[in-house]
Amino acid sequence: MTATSDDVPISARASVASDRGAPVPHAYDFSAFDSETCSIARTLTLIGDRWSLLILRDLSNGVRRFDDLVAHLGIARNVLSRRLCALAEGGLVTRAAYRLKGARERHEYRLSPAGRDLIPILLAMMAWGDRYLSAPDGPPAVARHPDCDARVRVSLVCEAGHQLGDRPRLRVEPGPGSRLRERRPR
Amino acid sequence: MTATSDDVPISARASVASDRGAPVPHAYDFSAFDSETCSIARTLTLIGDRWSLLILRDLSNGVRRFDDLVAHLGIARNVLSRRLCALAEGGLVTRAAYRLKGARERHEYRLSPAGRDLIPILLAMMAWGDRYLSAPDGPPAVARHPDCDARVRVSLVCEAGHQLGDRPRLRVEPGPGSRLRERRPR
DNA sequence: CATCTGAGTTTTTTTCCGCAACTCAGACGT
DNA sequence: ACGTCTGAGTTGCGGAAAAAAACTCAGATG
Structure with a gap:
């Protein structure tokens, strides 16, 4: 997630001095920004528990x-x-009534469009688990493109059209919605 | 994650009858397979709590x-x-000693290569949060390609080279490492 | 020698999770 | 009409995990 090498120890790197004397090896001091004002943190408030993503996986699989x-x-x-209530409240899941013939009305839970947009997260996790946690006999599940039956992968691309490789170097910088931390470290 | 529409109610769909009389709208019965034998579930045992991904985000940001x-x-x-102990044990994080001049030895935590390979998951969450949970002033952070400064996105591609769109239809099917559930539903 | 600091541990309190039991409404058999 | 079955939850409780805060400890510093 950074352009600097993660393998170079702090002591060997050019750095920006932080207010606590700790060297910070990045172009900006990430820790000066509010940790909660972050799309990852916000997303995790909805799905950052032990079950939500598994529920969403099951919903997306029928x-x-x-x-x-x-x-x-x-x-x-x-x-x-x-x-399910929390996911519904967060707009990821809808509760829909349906009725099978000769049965009373029931409810089922479906992914909303926003919930379906989480699928890349699920696929990225699946890819990681396939790589690092699979049994030797292969991945437990495979995602395919229905049009051509080829396997689907998650990839990183930049808007200039470059395909980023397996171990991309990225630069993460504050965006327009960034916010500094209120209480500075003391 | 499926080729069938999520918007069609169960009652209107062609289906495989399950042993409980419930219609299952997929080509195979996902619920017949063990829920834990799944790369998503396995990955979540390492990072599926409220803090791990935030820790990894911070580590990757210095x-x-x-x-x-x-x-x-x-x-x-x-x-x-x-x-941190759990992440280190899972091989996502390494503890490294370092020493600044005139200070005693200290430790820092770094992402291992396996930990760095989680970055697509973080970027996928960031993209989702940017889209659904951002303040109107824009995303709190932006990931860029250091070579060209263009923004980086997560995209789904199939191995035949097709770029899958924003709301892809996928087919997920059991892979070679899949396992049926032991206790069938009763 | 007293103090400071970074990096944890220990202790206590609070919150959350898992399990089992219970409710409830509607369909169904008799 | 009555008891039963089923799907879909709610309630209540014990134990595990998280939060908060105090404590430890080693080494550098004044």
Whole structure:
């Protein structure tokens, strides 16, 4: 996420002096910015718990009913109930009524468009797990492009059209919505 | 994550009958497979808590020392201690000794190569948060390609070279490492 | 020798999770 | 009409994990 090498120890690097005498090896002092005012932190307030992403994975794979989620995930019912409410409130999931013939009305949970937009996150996690945590017999699941049956991967591209490689060097800098921390370190 | 529409209610879809009479709208019954034997689930056992990804974000942005992390994240010290141990044990983070002139030996935490490979996950979350949770003044941070200064995005591509759009249709199917659930639903 | 600092541990309190039991409404068999 | 079944939750409780704050400890510094 940075242009400087992560392998060079702090002591060997040119640095910006921080107010605490600690060398900071970046072009700007990330720790001067509010940690919560960050899209990653904000996203994690919605899905940064042990279950939400698994629920979303199941929903996106067609497991949509309360008891099916309970059975498949092994999640406690009250926890699932709360997570689904939170996800619905966050706009990631909608509760929809449906009725099978001869049965009373039921509800199912579906991904909203915003929820579907989380799929790249799921695919990025899947790719990482495939690489580092797979059994030797191969990945437990494969995502394919329905048009051509080829496997789908997550890749990083820049808007100039360059394809970034496996271990990209990036530069992260404050954007227009950045905010400095209120209480400076003391 | 699926080739079938998420917007069509269960009752209107062609389906595979499950053993519980519930229609399953996919080509295969996802819930028949073990939920834990999944690269997403496995990855989440390492980073699926409220802090790990924020710690990794900070590490990748040059905040590497214990007290700096405590101050920046607002995390409790004992929790940070445990998370760092777990991340180190999982191979995502290494603890490295270093010594500034006139100071005693200290430790800093760095991303390992495996940890750096999580960056696409962070960027995917950042993109989602930018889109759905940003203040009107714009994203709090921007990732750029150091070579050309253009913004970096996460994109989905298939191995046949097709660029998948914003709302891709995917097909997820069991891979060679998949495992059926032991206890079938009852 | 007293003090400061970075980097944790220990202790205590609070919050959250997992489990099991319970509720509730509607369909269904008899 | 009555009991049963099922899906979809809610309630209540014990234990695990997180937050907060105090304490430790080693080495540099005045």
